[in-house]
Amino acid sequence: MNKKALKILLISNNLWSLAEGMFGPLFALFANRLGGSILDVTWAWAGYLIVRGLASIIAGKVSDRWINKESLMVAGFGLNALLTFGYLSVNSSWGLFIVESGLGLAAALALPTWSSLFAKYSGRTKNGWAWGLSAGLDDFVTAVGIVLGGLVVSLFNFTGLFVIMGTIQLCATIYQAKILYYGKGTKSNKKIARRLRVAW
Numbered sequence: 001m002n003k004k005a006l007k008i009l010l011i012s013n014n015l016w017s018l019a020e021g022m023f024g025p026l027f028a029l030f031a032n033r034l035g036g037s038i039l040d041v042t043w044a045w046a047g048y049l050i051v052r053g054l055a056s057i058i059a060g061k062v063s064d065r066w067i068n069k070e071s072l073m074v075a076g077f078g079l080n081a082l083l084t085f086g087y088l089s090v091n092s093s094w095g096l097f098i099v100e101s102g103l104g105l106a107a108a109l110a111l112p113t114w115s116s117l118f119a120k121y122s123g124r125t126k127n128g129w130a131w132g133l134s135a136g137l138d139d140f141v142t143a144v145g146i147v148l149g150g151l152v153v154s155l156f157n158f159t160g161l162f163v164i165m166g167t168i169q170l171c172a173t174i175y176q177a178k179i180l181y182y183g184k185g186t187k188s189n190k191k192i193a194r195r196l197r198v199a200w
Contacts (some may be wrong), residue, residue, distance in 0.1 A: 002121040002123075002182065004040040004182075005117075005121040005139050005179060005182045006118070006121050006122060006130060006133075008175065008176060008178050008179045009114065009117060009118050009121065009176075009179065010133070010134060010137065011033065011172075011175060012077065012173070012175050012176035012179075013114060013134070013138065013172075014137050014138065014141045014171045015079070015168055015169070015171060015172035015175070016077060016110075016146060016168075016169055016172045017138050017141045017142045017145065018141045018142070018145040018148075018168060018171075019084070019145065019164075019165040019166075019169045019172070020142070020144070020145065020149055020165075020170040021141065021142035021143065021144070021145025021146045021148075021149065022152065022161060022164070023149055023161065023165060024142070024145070024149070025146055025149075025150075026149055026150070026158075026161070027041070027045075028041055029091070029153075030096075030158055031081060031096060031141055033047030033091075034056070034090065034091065034092060034093060034095075034096060034160070036093040036096065037093075039094070039098070040093040040097075041150075043093075043097060044093070044097045044100045045100065046167060047097050047100050047101040047104065048103055048104040048107075049099060049102070049104065050099040050101075051101045051102075051108070052104035052105070052107045052108045053104075053108075054108075054145045055104065055105050055108030055109070055143065056107075056108040056111075057113050058108075059072060059076075059108050059112060059113065060112055061110050063112075063113055063116070069113040069116055070113075070117065070119050070179050070180050072109050072110075072113045073109065073110050073113040073117060073176070073179070074115050074173065074176055074177050074179065074180065075109055076106050076107065076108070076109025076110025076111070077106075077110050077169065077172060077173040077176055078167055078170075078173045079105065079109065080103060080106035080107070080110060080173075081166055081169035081170040081172070081173050082166075083099055083103050084104060084162060084165050084166040085162065085163075085166040086099045087099060087158075087162040088159060088162050088163070091155040097197070110114045114118075117179070118130070118131075118134060120180070123148065130131030149161060149165075152164060152182070154165050
């Protein structure tokens, strides 16, 4: 068990889940404010799942053969943060569909590789506690995010929500990039990770 690597994975994932939870139940309300119908909402969500499903298969193959999982995961988290800021420019159902499809790609890069790395660094025996901690914390911070998201939109607006979400996810990505140090990646990746370790 690599406790330092697990700490990086858990903290970054919990920050990401906190930000995602802030928007989760408000997605339909946001789409409605764009003038979208029920079908527009379902198409946007379907686009997310279709892209995520197809890209997950491709990302899994790529991570096994050419690019290490650490790099793909960090790229996925980074892309997710950028696309969260992309919500700020969404003003139509088509724009929402495009952003959601991009988020599907980001999730395909981040989530399967995160699970694979968590399994790797938690060890082969007595890792039930690590997985339990991961699932429990994820549910808890998502619940906190849901409440915070409702408060932010009630007190301010969706613009404020997306700025806060994107900022949290950007911080999570920067912190998570330290995992590059533990991977079997290139020396340049490890140099980047060392600099991030000093910064954080």
